[in-house]
Amino acid sequence: MWFSRSLIQFSIAFVILGILFGSGPLIAFGVFLLAATLVARWWGKHALDDVRYERVIPENRAFEGEKLAVTLRMINDKLLPVPLIEVRDSVPENTLLDEDHLSPTGYPGYVHVSRSTHLSWYERIGWPLELEAPPRGYYRLGPARITTGDIFGFFPVEATSEKTDPIIIYPRLYTLPELGLPAERPFGEIKGRDRIFEDPSRIAGIRDYRPGDPMRRIDWKASARLQTLQSRVYEPSATMHLLVALNVNTMEHAWQGFMPDQLERALSVAGSVARHGFDGGYAIGLVANGAYPESDRPMRVPVGRSSDQLMRTLEALAVIGPMTPTPLERVIDTEAQRFPYGATLVCVTARMDPPLAASLRRVAGAGHTVSVVSLAEGEFEEDLGRIRVYNVLTAVRSLEARRLEGTTPAAAQPVSPRSELAGWARGSEDEP
Numbered sequence: 001m002w003f004s005r006s007l008i009q010f011s012i013a014f015v016i017l018g019i020l021f022g023s024g025p026l027i028a029f030g031v032f033l034l035a036a037t038l039v040a041r042w043w044g045k046h047a048l049d050d051v052r053y054e055r056v057i058p059e060n061r062a063f064e065g066e067k068l069a070v071t072l073r074m075i076n077d078k079l080l081p082v083p084l085i086e087v088r089d090s091v092p093e094n095t096l097l098d099e100d101h102l103s104p105t106g107y108p109g110y111v112h113v114s115r116s117t118h119l120s121w122y123e124r125i126g127w128p129l130e131l132e133a134p135p136r137g138y139y140r141l142g143p144a145r146i147t148t149g150d151i152f153g154f155f156p157v158e159a160t161s162e163k164t165d166p167i168i169i170y171p172r173l174y175t176l177p178e179l180g181l182p183a184e185r186p187f188g189e190i191k192g193r194d195r196i197f198e199d200p201s202r203i204a205g206i207r208d209y210r211p212g213d214p215m216r217r218i219d220w221k222a223s224a225r226l227q228t229l230q231s232r233v234y235e236p237s238a239t240m241h242l243l244v245a246l247n248v249n250t251m252e253h254a255w256q257g258f259m260p261d262q263l264e265r266a267l268s269v270a271g272s273v274a275r276h277g278f279d280g281g282y283a284i285g286l287v288a289n290g291a292y293p294e295s296d297r298p299m300r301v302p303v304g305r306s307s308d309q310l311m312r313t314l315e316a317l318a319v320i321g322p323m324t325p326t327p328l329e330r331v332i333d334t335e336a337q338r339f340p341y342g343a344t345l346v347c348v349t350a351r352m353d354p355p356l357a358a359s360l361r362r363v364a365g366a367g368h369t370v371s372v373v374s375l376a377e378g379e380f381e382e383d384l385g386r387i388r389v390y391n392v393l394t395a396v397r398s399l400e401a402r403r404l405e406g407t408t409p410a411a412a413q414p415v416s417p418r419s420e421l422a423g424w425a426r427g428s429e430d431e432p
Contacts, residue, residue: 012030012034013030016030017030036152037154039150039151040150040151040152040154040155041150041154041155043080043150043151043155044148044149044150044154044155044156044157045155045157046080047080047082047085047148047149047150047157048082048146048148048157048159049078049080050076050077050078051074051075051076051077051078051082051085051119051146051148052074052075052077053072053073053074053075053087053144053146053161054073054075054163055070055071055072055073055089055141055142055165056070056071056073056126057069057070057071057141057165057167060165060166060167060168061167061168061169061170061311061315061318062133062167062168062169062170063133063169063170063172063173064133064134064135064136064169064172065132065133066132066133067130067131067132067133068130068131068132068133068167069128069129069130070128070129070130070131070141071126071127071128071129072087072089072115072126072127072129073124073125073126073127074087074115074117074119074124074125074126075123075124076119076120076121076122076123076124077122078121078122079121079122080121081118081119081120081121081123082118082119082148083118083148083149083150083151084116084117084118084148084149084153085116085117085118085119085146085147085148086114086115086116086146086147086148087114087115087116087144087145087146087147088103088112088113088114088144088145088147089112089113089115089141089142089144090105090107090110090111090112090140090141090142090143090144091110091111091112091113091129091131091141092109092110092111092131092134092139092167093109093110093111094132094134095131095132095133095134096111096113096129096130096131096132097132099113099129101113101114101115102114112145113129115127131167133167133169134169135169135264136169136170136171136172136264136267136317136318137169137318137319138166138167138168138169138293138318138319139166139167139168139169140164140165140166140167141164141165141167142161142162142163142164142165143160143161143162143163143164144160144161145158145159145160145161146158146159146160146161168315168318168319169318170271170314170315170317170318171264171267171268171270171271171314171317171318172264172268172271173268173271173272173275174268174269174272174396174399175272175276176272176273176276178395178399179269179272179373179390179392179395179396180390180392180394180395181373181390181392186276186371186390187242187344187346187369187371187388203232203233205232205233206219206222206230206231206232206233207230207231207233208228208229208230208231209223209228209229209230209231210231213231216337217231217232218230218231218232219231219232240281240282240283240342240343240344241282241283241284241285241303241339241340241342241343241344242273242274242277242282242283242284242285242303242343242344242346243284243285243286243287243303243335243339243343243344243345243346244270244273244274244277244284244285244286244287244313244346244348245286245287245288245328245331245332245335245345245346245347245348246266246267246270246286246287246288246289246290246299246317246320246328246347246348246349247266247288247289247328247347247348247349247350247351247356248263248266248288248289248290248320248321248322248324249289249324249328249349249350249351249353250262250263250266250322250350250351251351252351252353258322259350262350262375263322265350265375265393265396266348266349266350266375267317267320268396269348269373269375269392269396270286270288270317270348271313271314271317273346273348273373274286274310274313274314274317275310277344278309278310278313282305282344283303283304283305283309284303284304284305284309284310284313285300285301285302285303285304285313286299286300286301286313286316286317287299287300287301287328287331287332287335288300288316288320288328288331289324289325289326289327289328289331290320290321290322290323290324291320291321291323291324291325292316292319292320292321293319293321296325297325298325298326298331299316299320300331300335301313301316303338303343327355327356328347328349328356328359329353329355329356329358329359330359332345332347332356332359332360332363333359333362336362336363336366336368339363339366339368342367342368342369343368343369344368344369344370344371345360345363345368345369345370345371346370346371346372346373347360347370347371347372347373348372348373348375349372349373349374349375349376350374350375350376351376352372352374352376352380352381352382352384353382354382356382357380357382357383357384360372360384360387361384361385361387364385364386364387370387370388371387371388371389371390372384372387372388372389372390373390373392374389374390374391374392374393375391375392375393375396376391376393377393378391379391
């Protein structure tokens with residue numbers, strides 16, 4: 001603003017001097033400078049009017065190492081042209097390997113990518129980018145800073161586009177044989193798909209209470225109305241249920257921090273188990289003692305068999321953090337109340353604390369199939385009774401070493417969400 005006032009004062013001074021000395025050129029120069037200043041000031045004030053910046057991301061989900069196509073687009077929706085405009089957008093670092101126009105940002109783990117151009121009236125310009133998917137996690141593109149000005153460059157204008165676009169990177173997946181688990185019935189599944197279970201989410205009616213009915217089956221409202229205990233009757237279901245319970249604790253106490261490598265291995269194994277169950281016709285779900293970003297609620301994906309169930313599960317694993325708002329045993333005890341009889345629980349963990357072991361034994365004692373996939377060094381000290389325990393730490397380390405050496409087998413390569421996940425969704429829709 002002070003620069004604008006100075007230019008105006010300077011222009012008026014030239015006009016006055018020209019009048020005093022009777023100099024036509026001085027008057028003409030002062031008038032020209034005054035007009036240019038007023039035009040430039042008005043131009044700069046309206047340069048960003050009806051200017052839109054947007055990102056076009058056809059697919060914002062991927063596995064680590066895949067390519068993500070992004071187009072940065074600048075649009076001028078007015079008659080007034082924009083002589084020079086620069087945009088600096090925030091992207092995760094190490095995702096643009098061949099990019100020269102990068103600068104630091106105030107956000108750790110992000111850099112600015114810059115593009116500049118001029119825009120005529122009602123013109124739109126796009127810049128294609130190819131991002132290499134970073135490691136597993138939740139990322140964002142943006143916010144962006146836009147700088148422009150008037151035709152003379154006297155009055156620069158800057159604005160911030162606060163809109164951000166998420167990018168979700170799934171955990172790496174393996175097949176069960178690569179983890180050292182049997183491909184057939186690794187968790188004690190029941191052969192065939194004609195076994196009938198009761199689905200507690202679908203109530204068919206009520207009947208008189210029978211000795212031995214669990215307390216959660218009792219319908220207290222109906223019992224009060226009829227003055228005698230009534231039990232719910234659930235609709236039958238032939239769908240088998242598989243719940244993956246993930247323990248994100250890698251240290252004894254939360255204040256000790258966490259081990260990133262162990263956490264990433266547990267996430268990969270949990271995703272691999274979920275994919276195996278989905279491919280095997282299970283209704284799958286996920287619970288964990290980790291939380292969603294900026295949330296204090298434990299992670300939960302209800303058991304289901306919808307076409308996007310696997311995607312939802314992998315997305316939850318992609319964004320989960322190391323903070324544990326609730327112990328896993330409490331999460332399992334709560335979820336076990338919704339289990340249909342004969343459901344399968346697979347606990348993926350690098351630790352086995354006494355409360356967690358007790359919770360798993362209770363679930364197994366209630367008639368459910370329980371297995372543990374361990375990422376611990378050696379065997380667990382806690383007694384798990386007849387619960388089957390698989391230790392896959394050695395197999396996962398071997399797969400990681402082979403991947404770093406570039407000799408990872410084809411089956412262990414990441415699965416593309418644009419191909420395989422879409423195929424799983426189509427396949428589930430074709431089932432009766």
